Amino acid sequence: MSSIPGSASPQVPGDYASFYQRSVEQPEAFWREQAALIEWQTPFQQACDYGRPPFAKWFVGGTTNLCHNAVDRHARDRGDQNALIWVSTEVKEERIYSFRELQREVERMAAILQAQGVGQGDRVLIYMPMIPEAAFAMLACARIGAIHSVVFGGFASVSLASRIDDASPKLIVSADAGSRSGKVVPYKHLLDEAIQLAKHKPQAVLMVDRGLAAFERVAGRDLDYAAQREQHKDAQVPCAWLESNAVSYTLYTSGTTGKPKGVQRDVGGYAVALAASMKHIYCGNAGETYFSTSDIGWVVGHSYIIYGPLIAGMATLMYEGLPTVPDAGIWWQLVERFKVTVMFSAPTAVRVLKKQDPAYLAKYDLSSLRALFLAGEPLDEPTATWIAQSLGRPIIDNYWQTETGWPILSIANGVEKKPSKFGSPGVAMYGYKVKLLNESTGEELTGANQKGVVAIEGPLPPGCLQTVWGDDARFVNTYWSSIPDKLVYSTFDWGIRDEDGYYYILGRTDDVINVAGHRLGTREIEESIASHPNVAEVAVVGVADALKGQVAMAFAVLKDASRAATEEGARQQEAEIMKRVDEQLGAVARPARVRFVSVLPKTRSGKLLRRAIQAVCEQRDPGDLTTIEDPTALQQIRSLVGG
Ligand code: AMP
Secondary structure (H helix, E strand, O other): OOEOOOOOOOOOOOOHHHHHHHHHHOHHHHHHHHHOOOOOOEOOOEEEEEEEOOEEEEEEOOEEOHHHHHHHHHHHHHOOOEEEEEEEOOOOEEEEEEHHHHHHHHHHHHHHHHHOOOOOOOEEEEEOOOOHHHHHHHHHHHHHOOEEEEOOOOOOHHHHHHHHHHHOOOEEEEEOEEEEOOEEEEOHHHHHHHHHHOOOOOOEEEEEOOOOOOOOOOOOOEEEHHHHHHHOOOOOOOOOOEEOOOOOEEEEEOOOOOOOEEEEEOOHHHHHHHHHHHHHOOOOOOOOEEEEOOOOOOHHHHHHHHHHHHHOOOEEEEEEOOOOOOOOOHHHHHHHHHOEEEEEEOHHHHHHHHOOOOHHHHOOOOOOOOEEEEEOOOOOHHHHHHHHHHHOOOEEEEEOOOOOOOOOEEOOOOOOOOOOEOOOOEEEOOOOEEEEEOOOOOOEOOOOOOOEEEEEEOOOOOOOOOEEOOOHHHHHHHHOOOOOOOOEEEEEEEEEEOOOOOEEEEEEOOOEEEEOOEEEEHHHHHHHHHOOOOEEEEEEEEEEEOOOEEEEEEEEEEOOHHHHOOHHHHHHHHHHHHHHHHHHOOHHHOOOEEEEOOOOOEEOOOOEOHHHHHHHHOOOOOOOOOOEOOOHHHHHHHHHHOO
16 A cells, blocks of 8 residues: 555654544543634533433533624734635635624525524525525525535425425525536526425525526515515624534435435534634635635535635635636636635546546646545546546545544644655544444454544544434434443444554445435435335335446336336336435436336345345345345346446
């Protein structure tokens, strides 16, 4: 395992080992120090209360506010500096807000919410494209103590409806449309359908009209943002001082059931965790520019488009568009123009760029860029080498989850400069007691290069999920009960650790798949496909893909198999099923292929053998099949996929 070219920094004094040791052995003192990176209205009495494991409370008794730390304190200290830089290559528009201007916009948005009766603890669902108003809405919620729940704009009505029902928002903020590759993607009809499907009905829908797509307004429910903003133009809305453990937001993520989980985050712990990560891991400084290519609908968007960079006093660059339009140099052009110092993206995006002319990378002055961070899916060696060599800047992998909110594994170059290793996201980050455990015995694997489940001993550090929204039992049963006789958090990832403490992630232990860095539950996709009137049964698995990391493959048993008997018929059934998934869940969840079989591989007790299907699709040995009910089932799949 060699170092990534360009990422090996000279060894400087500093000692990550003792920094880490202190974080896990003296967490109270360690986190007290980190807490000084943010402003508190009232000091906390205790850094961590772990009196009711696995529920951890951070900075108990302290009051603070995420919006104050992200916006107001910088408006006060550096008001004229850039805070939000918005560039859309889709609609060919740009807007730049200083911290002072951002505060004004957030106050207006907060006033609109308050006028609709939204207050502390009320939920606001945000279903929006990548536009500044989405950031205003998130920060406005944080300002008044309302709980935001951002739903990725690429999700469709059924996904949205289940999230509306779970979050029961008082108000929804949305827009007429997004845009992808110059094509308008209307949102409003999906939102209206979702509200119709949902049992819970929001009192109001605040619509940002970009003038991209005409939409119907529901009288008495739908409000126009521009008119409301005008009405509250001079509003002054102070930050609500919230106890550190108040809920800041929920963010839905896929699991092994069809019902998405609302990852619930606090206020103070999250603010401290992000401030610390900006200093120790991302090494971003106030007055500089941060560019994350993610979307506000994902956790990276929450932590490292909105809150993290702003808390650090950096300008955040919010980009609406593709990495290849108008050409594959657009990101690097933005880096040069805005003197980006820290950039964050995903391996899939880099693989997309790898297919383009490499001259684009040499065209711009990237000397401001200190590092490119990549996360969300495994970073393969060829991709890491290519981007490191092409950029000539350090590439830093980081491994984490929606649940943790910030990296579990990475390199804390802000504490001690350390080399990265190919294929490894790095070492355990401060505060995380990372263990590798034997899946069936729970025994800790302490030797080098042993494969186990990546687990974290409680309490989870600040910034991690408090619980699953509205379902403490699900939090405990899902995350803390999978290892025998041990109350330990499971990441549901396999990993190994080498002799230097660097971890390697080897894929999921559950049925969650990762398509282009987006986490999808195979069960959700199966439920959508099974709702097609001619589908009797279906299995969805994730299959390795050179570009997207993984793609979803579906194998369905039809009620009336004769409809797929001819090649033409099968193609038509496949198209119909894909359309259904598009309409219900969104194109992001659409399987790469839907193939038809007469029987699915199952155990004699009826459990789907998803891992065996996946192995066959990837031309691997499916392993022990003594429990399979009908061995011809796998043969059918083998003959469809080849091998
Ligand atoms: P999400 O919650 O959508 O961010 O997905 C989290 C999952 O993505 C993890 O549990 C891993 O399976 C995978 N993942 C995230 N970052 C990395 C990384 N740097 N290397 C390998 N896998 C990753």
